[in-house]
Amino acid sequence: MTDSGTEGGPADFAGRTLCPGGGSGALLVLSEPLSFWGGTDRKTGLIIDAHHPQHGGSLAGRVLVMDASRGSSSSSSVLAEQIRAGVGPAAVLLTARDAIVALGALAAAELYGTHVPVVLLDAGASSRLGRRNGVTATVRAGADGRAGVVLDQAPAAGLPPRSREPA
Template sequence: MLCAGDGAGEILWLDEPLSFWGGTDLHSAIITDIHHPQHGISLAGRVMVMDASRGSSSSSSVLAEQIRAGVAPAAILLASRDVIVTLGALAAAEVYGIRLPILLLDADAMAGLPRTGAVAVSSGPGGSSVSWF
């Protein structure tokens, strides 16, 4: 667990790393990076799966503001530790009292995730879980 919280939504696998700053719209969380394979898709309310983010440390402030505005992903599942994304979620939890769960998953756990459908993520002091239905 990188950041505690609970979230559920349709899973969204990102084919490439994404920068929240310059790669997503601050107000809608739509992917605006024209070179990204998922260009035009909204992250809002989705359980986002990616290897890692890309780009600037400003991504943490964009993610924190998307969390505050209610347009952020419902949860983020990462294949590698990402300090910038985690910092954005931790800042939103501290400043706004809104939690966005971020989990670090190993290769086997990532491979076991569904490619489509609804996913629920829960993470806290008692442990973390990812389930789908």
């Protein structure tokens, strides 16, 4: 899917802005929802929920892909603090509206001047992005509501090549 309406040219995925900004990093596609409050370490950005499939993974500088978050409204303050400390995601891509995640990114933008985009994609986007886990994504989310995600063709530096899935 492409969208020539985003600044910088065509996008591999088009979406709607929940929080404006721009960011780039390796995709981290979560297979289950995550609570920032209790599920991540606010000082390191690591996933500490022992029952989460991506336990031990780092959010820091990654483009986080998940359907929605799980849990407490306090997650917004944890996300804002992670963004301030430089251990939060570079961008968040959701497939369901999530006011808690958007509020955390908006609070970080307002309080700390750090603009981490939060983008709403269509319902099937996370499974399509899951096949590209580890690839560098650049996210642009405009104040006009239009957003786009552009993917590199190769995995981000320092990450193993993505596995090939059967067609």
